[in-house]
Amino acid sequence: MGIPVKLEVFEGPLDLLLHLIDKNKVNIYDIPIVLITEQYLEYVKNMQTKDLNIMSEFLVMAATLIKIKSKMLLPKEDKEDEEKEDPRQELVDRLLEYKMYKFISEELKDKQQDAAKVMFKNPSIPDEIRDYKEEINIEELLGDITLSKLHRIFESVIKKQADKIDPIRSKFGQIEKEEINLSDKMSYIEEFAKKNHTFGFRKLLEEQCSKMDLIVTFLGILELMKTGIIQILQENLFEDILITYDANASVS
């Protein structure tokens, strides 16, 4: 007790639980839930990770353990029932399944080490037939795939993706609903510059309202400046940026 131990890293809550069961030399079918829960919580408390995703998985298991613990502490109402249902059963099943795959993965590791000892050979098609390139018959490949079928597939993909998006968060999206594309914005600025020749950045922004608009416009200006289509000048800090169109530099 109280001896500082370097915390081992576990892949997940099941991994940690198996370790605790192993360490305490207890029977997996008869997990002393109070002891294991205590040690589990102790470990989670000291966990170094700041990754909320990982942390939350460990916490879910902590909640499960506490639930099992409280169920086991409750007085047994119906003896018949109690015998049939051990609150730990589901956890034991999961642990056993997980343990089994860990066991299998060790077997696979051995298999891989053996299999890695064989060498293969690169294709060596004789010169006479090397030039032959296998033709792909597109018509045969496409079979009965029509445009409308492809279209339906795309729609279902979009639908699936939409389903995945959290509806609350996605509503924020309505604030800026139009799509702003950098290259569109660049052509817009270029047109604007051709017409006005010299103008202030603020004037350019007059018709544009969203923050996204502003950012993309600014990026567009930087890009156009890089290609030499426009030149920009700012006399003093926070003063309006003066944009000048260079007709000579314009690329066709």
Added chain:
Amino acid sequence: MEIDKLEAMIEAILFTMGEAVDLNRIALAIGHDEETTKKVIHNMMDHYEEENRGIQIIELEGAFQLCTKTSMYEVLTKIAHIPKKHTLTDVLLETLSIIAYKQPITKIEIEKIRGVKSDHAVNKLIEYNLVCEVGRLDAPGKPIVFGTTEEFLRSFGVQSIEELPVINADKVEDFKLEAEKEVQLQLEI
């Protein structure tokens, strides 16, 4: 003799192609049905067992490929450049064994067994060409299902996924018992 000629052809084909060649392609090339072709190849595999042969034919889910025998590894390290294989971490191996045994399987199911998010592991296995998408499940949300590749079979020296060590209910029970015994053994010490 006819059989001899067929064997020669098949040897030449497998040698030239280098990669795994589907049984039906071999059959078409040598002009025999698949059944006969398979018999001839299996017969050849026996010949290759002989001690003076350094190469062997391996079977990968209905395809055949020539490679060296594992016993030749040592001498080959002395002369050939041995390509480095991806070393799989425990996390990847664990995820891979779940996919191998439960395929076709969705990511959610993998995560349920492992108790942790597994996007990274699955993507890595896809990158190493050990796992691939095999389609979508006909269930709400149409989740992607994953399975193992031919490269998986090659890398782990198995002919087909059926050949993986069986873990039917009985075996699982055995394993559970074994685990239990182990636990009790430790307790007694």
Added chain:
Amino acid sequence: MEIDKLEAMIEAILFTMGEAVDLNRIALAIGHDEETTKKVIHNMMDHYEEENRGIQIIELEGAFQLCTKTSMYEVLTKIAHIPKKHTLTDVLLETLSIIAYKQPITKIEIEKIRGVKSDHAVNKLIEYNLVCEVGRLDAPGKPIVFGTTEEFLRSFGVQSIEELPVINADKVEDFKLEAEKEVQLQLEI
């Protein structure tokens, strides 16, 4: 027998190396002098003469190489001309539809929409000449953007991608589409 083992080693070496290997390198690897090694190889060459072998060892100025027998030429031409079966799997179709409708699109964007690594699918579509690289995105890392090929248009009997069936917004609830656009927006900047 010792000789058998040496033969096996030499076969494995020549198979793995593929190219012509100098006698002295082979001798060094198998741990025998050149004289003995040469004898063993010449002995092997006789075995390879047998009718059931499709490969042979050839000698080239003190070096040795494994290659197919010239009599095998015909069957090799045949196998090379038997096309592999190509099929557009659901995975490929789905990826193709995304590229068709979202082009020009980067691999990252495709993967974001599909939720899984898609290198294999994109590569296959390129191999089938349905998709090609159309340039690079002017964004950090200059990622490659993909689009459909002329072959794609021809196969589907349309003049340009503008002719693809329009996405029916009614089918997907409005705000969900907006949400999807938001993701798009984030991707584009």
